[in-house]
Amino acid sequence: MLVRREIILMIYLLSNFNWIKTVIHISMKIILLKRKVNQMKNKISFLSLVTLLLFAGITGCSKNDYGTNSYTNSMVNTPGANEVFIQNIAFSPQSITVTAGTTIKWTNKDNVAHTVSSGTPGSPNGIFESGNLNNGGTFSFTFNTRGTFPYYCKLHQDTMTGTVVVQ
Numbered sequence: 001m002l003v004r005r006e007i008i009l010m011i012y013l014l015s016n017f018n019w020i021k022t023v024i025h026i027s028m029k030i031i032l033l034k035r036k037v038n039q040m041k042n043k044i045s046f047l048s049l050v051t052l053l054l055f056a057g058i059t060g061c062s063k064n065d066y067g068t069n070s071y072t073n074s075m076v077n078t079p080g081a082n083e084v085f086i087q088n089i090a091f092s093p094q095s096i097t098v099t100a101g102t103t104i105k106w107t108n109k110d111n112v113a114h115t116v117s118s119g120t121p122g123s124p125n126g127i128f129e130s131g132n133l134n135n136g137g138t139f140s141f142t143f144n145t146r147g148t149f150p151y152y153c154k155l156h157q158d159t160m161t162g163t164v165v166v167q
């Protein structure tokens with residue numbers, strides 16, 4: 001009888017112990033699962049944060065691009081052949097060489113008015129005269145005669161001079 005009781009007690013204890021083990025095991029699994037869920041939540045929130053930052057960056061960049069485009073269009077563009085840009089209160093190129101019969105086109109890229117006037121500052125010779133050119137304004141003149149043709153801007157005579165060489 002004693003042996004049986006002991007066995008029953010042993011079985012009871014063992015089963016009891018297993019039950020505790022199972023409870024602990026399940027509890028541990030629940031804790032681990034919760035941790036995983038939290039990690040996933042963190043990952044999701046991190047991913048959404050990264051996505052948000054990327055989106056903001058892209059939007060910001062495109063805004064910057066739009067902002068700089070208008071700036072570069074007026075500042076960085078270089079004149080083509082037989083073309084002179086008036087920018088930063090100067091003729092660019094300052095001296096241009098063409099063959100006889102070529103038409104040269106000036107474009108004012110500045111936000112202030114300029115003129116393309118043949119001659120030297122204070123001494124216009126009347127070969128060509130653009131009058132006031134505002135931003136985006138153009139003036140064209142065809143050079144049929146060989147020679148060196150100095151010109152200047154009547155509104156900035158002290159600094160704005162250029163030369164057309166016709167060969």
Ligand SMILES: [Cu+2]
Nearest residue numbers: 114153155156
């Ligand atoms: Cu000028």
